[in-house]
Amino acid sequence: MKWQNCGGVGSRCVRRALLFVFVWGLVMIAAVQFRHVENSLRETPTAEESANDLLLDDIYRRREIMKNRGSSSLGLSRYLLQRSSADSSFSNSGGSSLLTTLTTISNNPTKNPSDLEPLLDKRPAKTEEELIEEIEQRIPSLPLAYWNKNSKYPAGQSKTKGNYSCSNLKYPSIYDIEFNNVYWQTMRTGNGTFQLFGAYYDRRKLSRIGPAVRIVGMIDRIEPTVKTHCQFWYDGERDPIIVETLEYKYIWYPKWGNYKQGIYQPYVIACKIPQSHWSKGPPASVSMVEKNCDTPSNNLRVIYNKPERKKDFAVCVKGLDFLHEDLSVRLVEWIELISLLGADKIFFYQLQVHPNVTKILDHYQKLGMVHVTPLTLPGGQPNVPAFQHMYLTKKTNHKRQNELIPYNDCLYKHMYEYEYIALLDVDEVIMPVKDATWQDLMKRVLQKALKIRNETRASYNVRNVYFLDDLLHSHGYFKGMPKYMHMLQHVYRSQNFTKPNQYIKCFHNPERVVTLHNHFPLACLGAGCTSYPIETEDAQLQHYRADCVKSLKKTCVQYRENSVLDTTIWRYKDQLIERVTRTLETLGFFGPS
Numbered sequence: 001m002k003w004q005n006c007g008g009v010g011s012r013c014v015r016r017a018l019l020f021v022f023v024w025g026l027v028m029i030a031a032v033q034f035r036h037v038e039n040s041l042r043e044t045p046t047a048e049e050s051a052n053d054l055l056l057d058d059i060y061r062r063r064e065i066m067k068n069r070g071s072s073s074l075g076l077s078r079y080l081l082q083r084s085s086a087d088s089s090f091s092n093s094g095g096s097s098l099l100t101t102l103t104t105i106s107n108n109p110t111k112n113p114s115d116l117e118p119l120l121d122k123r124p125a126k127t128e129e130e131l132i133e134e135i136e137q138r139i140p141s142l143p144l145a146y147w148n149k150n151s152k153y154p155a156g157q158s159k160t161k162g163n164y165s166c167s168n169l170k171y172p173s174i175y176d177i178e179f180n181n182v183y184w185q186t187m188r189t190g191n192g193t194f195q196l197f198g199a200y201y202d203r204r205k206l207s208r209i210g211p212a213v214r215i216v217g218m219i220d221r222i223e224p225t226v227k228t229h230c231q232f233w234y235d236g237e238r239d240p241i242i243v244e245t246l247e248y249k250y251i252w253y254p255k256w257g258n259y260k261q262g263i264y265q266p267y268v269i270a271c272k273i274p275q276s277h278w279s280k281g282p283p284a285s286v287s288m289v290e291k292n293c294d295t296p297s298n299n300l301r302v303i304y305n306k307p308e309r310k311k312d313f314a315v316c317v318k319g320l321d322f323l324h325e326d327l328s329v330r331l332v333e334w335i336e337l338i339s340l341l342g343a344d345k346i347f348f349y350q351l352q353v354h355p356n357v358t359k360i361l362d363h364y365q366k367l368g369m370v371h372v373t374p375l376t377l378p379g380g381q382p383n384v385p386a387f388q389h390m391y392l393t394k395k396t397n398h399k400r401q402n403e404l405i406p407y408n409d410c411l412y413k414h415m416y417e418y419e420y421i422a423l424l425d426v427d428e429v430i431m432p433v434k435d436a437t438w439q440d441l442m443k444r445v446l447q448k449a450l451k452i453r454n455e456t457r458a459s460y461n462v463r464n465v466y467f468l469d470d471l472l473h474s475h476g477y478f479k480g481m482p483k484y485m486h487m488l489q490h491v492y493r494s495q496n497f498t499k500p501n502q503y504i505k506c507f508h509n510p511e512r513v514v515t516l517h518n519h520f521p522l523a524c525l526g527a528g529c530t531s532y533p534i535e536t537e538d539a540q541l542q543h544y545r546a547d548c549v550k551s552l553k554k555t556c557v558q559y560r561e562n563s564v565l566d567t568t569i570w571r572y573k574d575q576l577i578e579r580v581t582r583t584l585e586t587l588g589f590f591g592p593s
């Protein structure tokens, strides 16, 4: 509100001021009531100071009490508070929406407030187990179940185990962990701060370092020199096994820029499991510390998803940043097409998306076709919705460096579950030219590759070709296909592909990749990062854009002038139209049914 304007226009201003005082008074009354309730809840004789008696208990208890009391004045003030906070998240004028709520109620004097039936969530309070389950889903890196078990060990003298013996070291309570921007945990050292995102058990056959835990995170140092340690916590053991950190693997080339101390840089950190523990399977969790016996400020669940059999293809999509751009309809077409082509599952990471996109993602997540992992930027980087988008647009090097976190997290989380992992944007499709599916394509490609050299490659790359938006508009829409199906309608592409190895995308072989970059692996196990170039007669990376990437501005003119009709995608036309249209109908995109 602009208070300065108040000097001039008199009566409007007085009215506004009065309104404000009125609203403010009501808020204060509600707040006082609320605090009163809180205080009276605190007085309930329940607070044993046992370390195990976590906040969870407390929340649970409070909800129980709330439920049992439910006096009408409490109900109303809670309702008002909830309404106002919920509304203000949709508009910037929290005050005015509160006002609407209040006037609606006071304009209705004939109704007794005790007859009002607010639309509250009436599901029963959650049990502690249910709460833990929910928290585990929200923060997958937290070793909650194990912590719940482990915290029963009494503090006391340690026996010597492994190379170090620490007298004061105990398992960190989840309340001692230093979180950073929700999904990150922090370790400060004498020379550099670490932001840790996830930890994974790596026992791949080709790994020469033997079983190890790899940690994906960022360090605000280039070429970090600080010595650190990993504390491995095992189920059923009171004390951690402590080892020196083996390596910090940089996921970036210095020549790409941002090569400066003080900027958070992406790393995969490795700690070897000592031989004494090789047979024990994965540790339950891992903490990083500087000095071996430091009490940790972080504790990550060690992820190990190893099914009996691998499925074929996983697709990973970097943090979606489409807050205002309503990509929903195009996303449906893309998800359906990628699934028709053979993706077993699509793993999205999400920064900010439009509510309509959330609808789409929720729908497909329920069907098990996609999985969405929420994501934030670590350190001091912005996470406020629109501001974050502006930051990522302006700071492209930071954007690229941050993208490497979801890509490598996706690789390590799913390396035992899929034969191949592809990193795609939602405007890219790896299109087989002769085969109907990726499975058939890879059969053909493997035969060719093995004939040249009899070994699996770390990746199989596909050449990029642009399907630019305006190549359609000079030709008009195609009949018999819905206009809202962007890819089916855009079947003119530039004649030339971008150069070999430029803007390619790969099917990565997760048995061999150590660090992943958007376009190719940077470090690999075994015989290095070998990549087989899939011939353009077998497959192409169809890239649907309004324009080429900036660095190709000049060539882009030529791409535009030399376009060809390429209707490879129409092979999927019938199924695609049917699936996309049905989904849009189901989700109410054509109005209420």
Ligand SMILES: *[C@@H]1O[C@H](CO)[C@@H](O)[C@H](O)[C@H]1NC(C)=O
Residues within 6 Å of the ligand: 191, 221, 222, 223, 224, 225, 226
């Ligand atoms: C801190 O680490 C950087 C490398 O990341 C190194 O160049 C520098 O010498 C270190 N400073 C000290 C005081 O050890």
Ligand SMILES: *[C@@H]1O[C@H](CO)[C@@H](O)[C@H](O)[C@H]1NC(C)=O
Residues within 6 Å of the ligand: 163, 242, 243, 244, 274
């Ligand atoms: C333990 O110490 C021995 C001797 O100092 C060393 O060879 C070994 O690598 C250490 N093990 C670990 C896991 O750090």
Ligand SMILES: *[C@@H]1O[C@H](CO)[C@@H](O)[C@H](O)[C@H]1NC(C)=O
Residues within 6 Å of the ligand: 454
């Ligand atoms: C290729 O290597 C596999 C084992 O890696 C072997 O079984 C096969 O006979 C080899 N094929 C050729 C043609 O050398």
Ligand SMILES: *[C@@H]1O[C@H](CO)[C@@H](O)[C@H](O)[C@H]1NC(C)=O
Residues within 6 Å of the ligand: 496, 558, 559, 562
């Ligand atoms: C296409 O590529 C060929 C071979 O690289 C080149 O000679 C030609 O100029 C390119 N054409 C266009 C329109 O870019």
Ligand SMILES: *[C@@H]1O[C@H](CO)[C@@H](O)[C@H](O)[C@H]1NC(C)=O
Residues within 6 Å of the ligand: 356, 359, 587, 588, 589, 590
């Ligand atoms: C998509 O968003 C617009 C604007 O918020 C809204 O009017 C429309 O109803 C939404 N569509 C669906 C299917 O929810």
